[in-house]
Amino acid sequence: xxxxELDGIVKAYGALQVVHGIDLNVAxxxxxxxxxxSGCGKSTTLRMVAGLEExxxxxxxxxxxxxxxVAPKDRDVAMVFQNYALYPHLNVADNMAFGLRIRxxxxxxxxxxxxxxxxxxxxxxxxxxxxxxxxxxQRQRVAxxxxxxxxxxxFLFDEPLSNLDAKLRTQMRAEIKRLHNRLxxxxxxxxxxxxxAMTLADRIVVMNDGRIEQVGTPMELFNHPAxxxxxxxLGSPPMxxxxxxxxxxxxxxxNTEIKLQGAINGHAGRDVIVGIRPEHVTLGQTAETSxxxxxxxxxxxxxxxxxxxxxxxxxxxxxxxxxxxxIAHLSGVEEVHVPAHLVKLFDAETGRAxxxxx
Amino acid sequence: xxxxxxxxxGLPVDELVAKADAALGQRKTRVRDSxxxxxxxxxxxxxxxxxxxxxxIIWFIVFLYKPMYGLQIAFKDYSIxxxxxxxxxxxxxxxxxxxxxxxxxxxxxxxxxxxxxxxxFGFPAPIILALMFNEIINATYKRTAQTIVYLPHFIxxxxxxxxxxxxxxxxxGIINTIISWLxxxxxxxxxxxxxxxxxxxxxxxxxxxxxxxxxxxxxxAGVNPSLYESAVVDGANRWQMMWKxxxxxxxxxxxxxxxxxxxxxxxVSFELVILLYQPSTYETADVVNTWVYRQGLQSGQYDLAxxxxxxxxVVAFVLVMTANTLSRRxxxxxLW
Numbered sequence: 266x267x268x269x270e271l272d273g274i275v276k277a278y279g280a281l282q283v284v285h286g287i288d289l290n291v292a293x294x295x296x297x298x299x300x301x302x303s304g305c306g307k308s309t310t311l312r313m314v315a316g317l318e319e320x321x322x323x324x325x326x327x328x329x330x331x332x333x334x335v336a337p338k339d340r341d342v343a344m345v346f347q348n349y350a351l352y353p354h355l356n357v358a359d360n361m362a363f364g365l366r367i368r369x370x371x372x373x374x375x376x377x378x379x380x381x382x383x384x385x386x387x388x389x390x391x392x393x394x395x396x397x398x399x400x401x402x403q404r405q406r407v408a409x410x411x412x413x414x415x416x417x418x419x420f421l422f423d424e425p426l427s428n429l430d431a432k433l434r435t436q437m438r439a440e441i442k443r444l445h446n447r448l449x450x451x452x453x454x455x456x457x458x459x460x461x462a463m464t465l466a467d468r469i470v471v472m473n474d475g476r477i478e479q480v481g482t483p484m485e486l487f488n489h490p491a492x493x494x495x496x497x498x499l500g501s502p503p504m505x506x507x508x509x510x511x512x513x514x515x516x517x518x519x520n521t522e523i524k525l526q527g528a529i530n531g532h533a534g535r536d537v538i539v540g541i542r543p544e545h546v547t548l549g550q551t552a553e554t555s556x557x558x559x560x561x562x563x564x565x566x567x568x569x570x571x572x573x574x575x576x577x578x579x580x581x582x583x584x585x586x587x588x589x590x591x592i593a594h595l596s597g598v599e600e601v602h603v604p605a606h607l608v609k610l611f612d613a614e615t616g617r618a619x620x621x622x623x
Numbered sequence: 624x625x626x627x628x629x630x631x632x633g634l635p636v637d638e639l640v641a642k643a644d645a646a647l648g649q650r651k652t653r654v655r656d657s658x659x660x661x662x663x664x665x666x667x668x669x670x671x672x673x674x675x676x677x678x679x680i681i682w683f684i685v686f687l688y689k690p691m692y693g694l695q696i697a698f699k700d701y702s703i704x705x706x707x708x709x710x711x712x713x714x715x716x717x718x719x720x721x722x723x724x725x726x727x728x729x730x731x732x733x734x735x736x737x738x739x740x741x742x743x744f745g746f747p748a749p750i751i752l753a754l755m756f757n758e759i760i761n762a763t764y765k766r767t768a769q770t771i772v773y774l775p776h777f778i779x780x781x782x783x784x785x786x787x788x789x790x791x792x793x794x795x796g797i798i799n800t801i802i803s804w805l806x807x808x809x810x811x812x813x814x815x816x817x818x819x820x821x822x823x824x825x826x827x828x829x830x831x832x833x834x835x836x837x838x839x840x841x842x843x844a845g846v847n848p849s850l851y852e853s854a855v856v857d858g859a860n861r862w863q864m865m866w867k868x869x870x871x872x873x874x875x876x877x878x879x880x881x882x883x884x885x886x887x888x889x890x891v892s893f894e895l896v897i898l899l900y901q902p903s904t905y906e907t908a909d910v911v912n913t914w915v916y917r918q919g920l921q922s923g924q925y926d927l928a929x930x931x932x933x934x935x936x937v938v939a940f941v942l943v944m945t946a947n948t949l950s951r952r953x954x955x956x957x958l959w
Contacts (some may be wrong), residue, residue: 317855343856350853352868407646
């Protein structure tokens with residue numbers, strides 16, 4: 266089983282500890298995405314798995330074998346780097362063959378492998394071109410090709426799409442997903458882009474300040490964020506988070522009471538943070554919604570939907586609304602309606618999700 | 624008239640032409656600024672850069688372009704009393720004299736030979752040194768080693784020559800002391816023609832290889848670190864990384880430095896030769912520049928010396944052009 270297990274992994278540079286005990290199990294064939302803001306330790310963690318950084322404490326196991334003291338070449342992992350790391354003096358075929366030649370694979374076998382992988386990645390017409398003569402997307406594909414030809418047990422991706430423009434990124438994202446479905450190789454993917462994380466991952470690991478905040482499937486994390494950090498990190502625009510106080514029937518934010526679903530009895534008077542996802546509000550009222558009066562500041566049309574930037578008291582909030590082809594009707598919005606079953610509650614002190622409300 | 628109307632929707636041709644003219648008149652005509660207007664605009668916008676450039680331009684004019692006026696004495700029977708302008712033209716007479724002069728031919732042969740050895744041994748030395756420095760992991764050791772090998776560059780050629788003369792001295796020199804310890808007779812290195820070239824080339828390497836390695840170290844520092852990381856994951860060892868990544872990555876720098884070096888092939892370090900050679904070693908040590916110095920300044924044959932200098936410059940120009948063209952054709956790297 267070519268899974269990856271990180272057990273209490275710590276990374277320190279002298280007295281400075283940057284990764285504080287990561288515990289993570291990546292199952293065989295699983296696609297796990299490490300996501301978090303810059304400096305959260307996700308790339309360092311990946312580099313420790315690759316063997317490019319020494320592990321200060323903890324155990325790394327790949328395919329059941331402890332890898333802490335094993336050289337990168339013997340870990341049977343292949344890595345795709347952010348800037349592709351293509352050898353500028355070699356053509357596409359030689360770039361892809363580099364690792365195979367180092368491992369002294371027979372020439373005929375190298376040629377067959379390169380031809381096969383080039384075919385999969387649509388690189389056959391470019392095999393004799395140098396990286397400088399390729400587009401960003403093609404370079405990215407070569408970088409992936411170089412990893413694939415090795416037939417490794419684990420793929421490691423370090424923000425491989427961050428140098429591409431938005432359109433190409435979307436395209437390549439889909440290609441990576443298709444490729445993973447086809448090859449079924451265990452993959453660990455690092456990104457700071459939550460859209461990439463949501464779309465690619467079987468499971469997402471949200472990291473912050475060298476620690477794991479939450480691990481789960483994309484929808485688990487989106488629907489049930491463990492804390493305010495995860496709630497604010499996943500989702501675009503992020504979840505609105507407003508300070509409030511629990512009452513007998515709901516949560517009071519400012520002068521408005523938001524109805525909640527679930528067991529809140531006995532918690533009245535507790536300080537909480539009320540989380541409302543921008544896309545969860547409606548413009549029409551129903552029996553299950555609470556009205557939240559807002560001061561509309563700005564309407565940003567996105568096509569089928571629009572972003573409503575608004576103020577509620579001293580809080581800035583963003584909501585999403587359908588345009589139905591026109592935004593004229595949105596300029597007069599004075600209140601939004603919050604469905605009781607979709608409101609999230611977090612402890613005001615710790616920021617942890619409360620098992621109250623939804 | 625009916626023919627004139629038939630193809631244009633019934634409108635008379637004259638009327639159509641008038642309409643077209645009116646339409647064209649309404650269209651804005653785009654005027655492209657002349658080259659000079661754009662240059663002047665650029666100059667006004669970026670004048671500070673040109674001011675900074677001025678000292679260099681003046682230096683070039685005063686020290687490199689103005690002396691070219693004096694080059695004409697290579698084709699004249701020059702007399703310092705008549706001056707450059709009034710000396711009579713003699714065509715290629717001095718060049719004929721040069722090429723029938725055995726000493727000059729010997730000087731050319733020595734220049735080319737010493738330069739060839741310099742290129743063969745002296746050119747790779749800083750590259751090898753830079754590659755070796757790059758492999759040193761301990762920062763303190765690396766810094767100390769670098770300082771030690773850079774140092775000779777900052778020492779005057781006179782002192783360098785003094786050190787060499789002392790080191791190879793048959794009585795007190797360290798080399799001959801070691802030779803004596805080994806039971807051999809002392810060797811008069813600097814008076815024997817066969818030893819001049821190895822000593823000269825070796826001294827040049829000792830003096831300049833360290834400082835020359837800075838350019839290659841800078842080029843190595845510019846290599847994307849991900850390339851090495853990727854190679855590590857692929858299983859390459861340090862030796863393979865040096866051959867397959869470092870050297871190919873700094874190849875453009877190596878080629879540029881080689882072109883410059885080839886351009887200077889006729890410029891053997893004049894001071895060091897003057898300081899190290901003596902009549903007994905002229906046979907292998909006398910180079911074009913030292914020959915020019917003796918003929919021009921010591922014997923007062925300025926016109927002949929100018930002809931030799933011009934020959935030197937033309938050969939260097941042809942060499943650098945050829946090297947540049949070849950490099951551009953085969954490696955996409957060139958000086959211009």
